Amino acid sequence: MSFGVLIPARLASTRLPNKPLADIAGLPMVVRVAERAALSQASDIVVAADDALIVDACTAHGVRVVLTRKDHPSGSDRLAEACEQLGWQGDHRVVNVQGDEPLIDPALIDACAALLDQRPDCMVSTVAHPIQDPADFSNPNVVKVVLDAANRALYFSRASIPWWRDGPQAAGVSALPSPAPLRHVGLYGYRAGFLRGFPQLAPAPLERMESLEQLRVLWHGERIAVHVSPHAPGIGVDTPEDLARVRAMFA
Secondary structure: OOEEEEEEEOOOOOOOOOHHHOEEOOEEHHHHHHHHHOOOOOOEEEEEEOOHHHHHHHHHOOOEEEEOOOOOOOHHHHHHHHHHHHOOOOOOEEEEOOOOOOOOOHHHHHHHHHHHHHOOOOOEEEEEEEOOOHHHHHOOOOOEEEEOOOOEEEEEEOOOOOOOOOOOHHHOOOOOOOOOOEEEEEEEEEEHHHHHHHHHOOOOHHHHHHOOOOHHHHHOOOOEEEEEOOOOOOOOOOOHHHHHHHHHHHO
C-alpha cells in the first residue's frame, strides 16, 4: 500500500494565532504532527504551508514542505494545489492529516489509506468512533455521522443523529441509544484525482447549512467509506487551553 500524507498548515488562526508554529516540547506543532505521520506506513509526508515562516520551520527540522497560495478558501483547495505541485494524480492515495493534531494515532492514518484500497467504490475515506458522553451527542460542535450496511456515510450533521425517538429528549439527553451514535473524526483519505477536482465541484446547499465540507462529496453522488475506531483520537489543538493540555502531556 503506497500513499502520501498531506498536512495543511495555515498561519492565520482566529483562536490561536501562528498555531502551526506553537512550541510543543521544543518543536513547532506542525513538526510534531509530521513526526506522528512518519510513524504510519506513508511513503511521503508533506506539509502544505501558506507562509514562508512555516516553510522555514519545516525545512529546519527536515520536514518536506510545499508553499501554497494564501487565498485558498478551504483546506481542500490547499491540498489540491499541493497535489498538483507534487504530481500526485489518478488513483494515488492521499491522507489529509490536520496540522493541529500532534497526537494523531498513526494507525488511523493507515486505516484511512487501507480503506481506499479495500473500497474501489469510494473516492474518500474517513474515521468515526462511538460517542460515550450524552453531552457530546447534543453538542453541535461534535459532528455526527450515520452509516449504511457497508460502512459508507449516509449523512454528516451537527444535529443529534440518528434521532432517538423513544429516548429521554424531553428531559434533556441523559443517556445514549444502542448501538452508540458515531462521532466523525476530521481525518480523510482521498484518491488524488478526485481531490484535485474537488474544488471545482459546486458547494452543496446542505454543506452551506451545516458548515460541513464533506457533505459536498455526498451531494455530488460520490461515496465516503468510514473506518469505525473503538477509541477517540488524541487531543486536537483549537484553543490556548487545548495547547496547554497537549504541552502537559508531552512534558
